[in-house]
Amino acid sequence: DAKTTQPPSMDCAEGRAANLPCNHSTISGNEYVYWYRQIHSQGPQYIIHGLKNNETNEMASLIITEDRKSSTLILPHATLRDTAVYYCIVTGANSKLTFGKGITLSVRP
């Protein structure tokens, strides 16, 4: 699986958009970008995934650059409950998930 690089942490104000970056410059053509998050002492939660096109669901939006070497997860209106570790994972369609260190998002009141 391609390696991903995420900043260790970031914060944002409640109600504002949180833009979480991820670099995956070695991604191959058949690999997807997945985002999960883990709230403290809980199991991870699937957020969204994409291959080439931008994706949006009820939780977030995923913006993938045209060259697919980086992506951004957008939480449009962050709340205190969005404070968590967010993992960007690049993997093939039927491959296993490999979790890196992720980025710790702190949402401040």
Added chain:
Amino acid sequence: GAVVSQHPSRVICKSGTSVKIECRSLDFQATTMFWYRQFPKQSLMLMATSNEGSKATYEQGVEKDKFLINHASLTLSTLTVTSAHPEDSSFYICSAPSSGGAYNEQFFGPGTRLTVL
């Protein structure tokens, strides 16, 4: 969305005893489940892939005789930590791929915190 449960949520045991952790898919069938381990302040590490009707596949460095996995049915996988020692104390989490969705759109259980005294 689909729900995965784990039991127990927390267990404390004495060194040398065995501990069984259950992972259930509550409203969908899972021919494959995954077991992860997470030490404090670290990320999740995949331990093994549990396959219904066949042997589990273990990741490199994970002792299969110590971490016994049984995928008894399409909704249940169990992980038994045999002869547990303090260094086995960790947060154990299972997951299962969604049925009808992408393989890696996985549903995770809430985790089991094991403390070995």
